[in-house]
Amino acid sequence: MSEVQPKSILSEEAAMKLRAASLRPTRQRIAIAERLLDGRARHVSAEQLRDELVAYGQPMALATIYNCLHQFEEAGLLRPVHHAGDAVLYDTNLGDHHHFVDVETGELIDIDPGEILMPELPELPDGFEAESIELTVRLRRKS
Amino acid sequence: MSEVQPKSILSEEAAMKLRAASLRPTRQRIAIAERLLDGRARHVSAEQLRDELVAYGQPMALATIYNCLHQFEEAGLLRPVHHAGDAVLYDTNLGDHHHFVDVETGELIDIDPGEILMPELPELPDGFEAESIELTVRLRRKS
DNA sequence: TTCTAGTTTAGAATCATTCTAATTTTCTTG
DNA sequence: CAAGAAAATTAGAATGATTCTAAACTAGAA
Numbered sequence: 001m002s003e004v005q006p007k008s009i010l011s012e013e014a015a016m017k018l019r020a021a022s023l024r025p026t027r028q029r030i031a032i033a034e035r036l037l038d039g040r041a042r043h044v045s046a047e048q049l050r051d052e053l054v055a056y057g058q059p060m061a062l063a064t065i066y067n068c069l070h071q072f073e074e075a076g077l078l079r080p081v082h083h084a085g086d087a088v089l090y091d092t093n094l095g096d097h098h099h100f101v102d103v104e105t106g107e108l109i110d111i112d113p114g115e116i117l118m119p120e121l122p123e124l125p126d127g128f129e130a131e132s133i134e135l136t137v138r139l140r141r142k143s
Numbered sequence: 144m145s146e147v148q149p150k151s152i153l154s155e156e157a158a159m160k161l162r163a164a165s166l167r168p169t170r171q172r173i174a175i176a177e178r179l180l181d182g183r184a185r186h187v188s189a190e191q192l193r194d195e196l197v198a199y200g201q202p203m204a205l206a207t208i209y210n211c212l213h214q215f216e217e218a219g220l221l222r223p224v225h226h227a228g229d230a231v232l233y234d235t236n237l238g239d240h241h242h243f244v245d246v247e248t249g250e251l252i253d254i255d256p257g258e259i260l261m262p263e264l265p266e267l268p269d270g271f272e273a274e275s276i277e278l279t280v281r282l283r284r285k286s
Numbered sequence: 287t288t289c290t291a292g293t294t295t296a297g298a299a300t301c302a303t304t305c306t307a308a309t310t311t312t313c314t315t316g
Numbered sequence: 317c318a319a320g321a322a323a324a325t326t327a328g329a330a331t332g333a334t335t336c337t338a339a340a341c342t343a344g345a346a
Contacts, residue, residue, distance in 0.1 A: 062326095103274055112265070
């Protein structure tokens with residue numbers, strides 16, 4: 001064989017997105033970007049992501065996954081959702097939208113942005129700026 | 144002395160509220176009820192509550208505090224807020240209102256209900272009922 | 287007063303997340 | 317391409333909130 005080919009087009013795309021975000025396209029970051037930055041809307045926890053990476057043949061240290069998720073968050077590539085169960089979930093959907101939370105499982109369900117009229121921002125306390133607005137409807141399965 | 148007097152009026156009130164909620168008025172539950180069910184709006188974590196109880200001369204096991212907070216929550220006497228830092232905060236204000244969260248400190252600030260028009264409930268997924276709606280505006284101190 | 291179910295308790299256990307210090311990679315620059 | 321510095325990754329320990337456990341205590345009924 002003359003040359004190692006890139007594993008897939010996505011892999012190159014992922015590397016480009018990383019460079020655009022000033023993140024070195026390491027093997028680990030590329031593997032994560034391939035899963036999470038492919039345009040599909042998802043909610044993942046660090047542990048879920050690890051299992052997925054293992055299944056995909058790209059196991060890596062949990063610490064690395066946490067590092068990457070934080071870096072992706074700071075780069076604006078992912079959005080953390082703090083309202084679910086114990087674990088933080090990362091949302092690949094960066095658009096303006098909100099969530100139902102199944103109180104029992106911690107699972108998130110997107111609320112269609114058309115279905116709810118977003119409230120206007122109330123006046124903020126002095127010296128602060130709004131970082132995000134989250135509207136969460138906690139759901140319980142009917143008995 | 145002929146009789147042991149109740150420590151305070153609140154103590155008796157607290158016991159009544161507990162009985163009304165089908166919770167035995169134990170020494171520990173009364174101490175907590177006195178602090179949290181006196182009508183003032185507050186946000187407390189389990190650890191903060193423990194410090195307060197120690198300062199008040201009513202130290203008790205952290206496990207008991209967690210137990211009580213959960214029981215009070217189930218009885219509808221307190222409302223948990225999951226959006227803050229790592230720890231769950233319990234809100235003594237049961238009215239319809241929402242929160243600012245200082246992202247750095249985890250501190251909650253009530254949003255005056257008059258200042259924001261509550262969004263209508265979106266259509267819920269089948270088989271679920273809404274347990275609560277939380278609107279949270281995450282704040283960061285301006286640099 | 288006695289009994290029993292309901293409570294409290296100290297301390298161990300758990301779970302998500304962060305930290306640490308050592309090893310490995312990436313990306314220059316020569 | 318070789319070498320080195322800076323950036324990343326890693327295993328495993330540490331942390332912090334919360335839950336669990338099993339034993340000791342207490343409230344309220346009889």
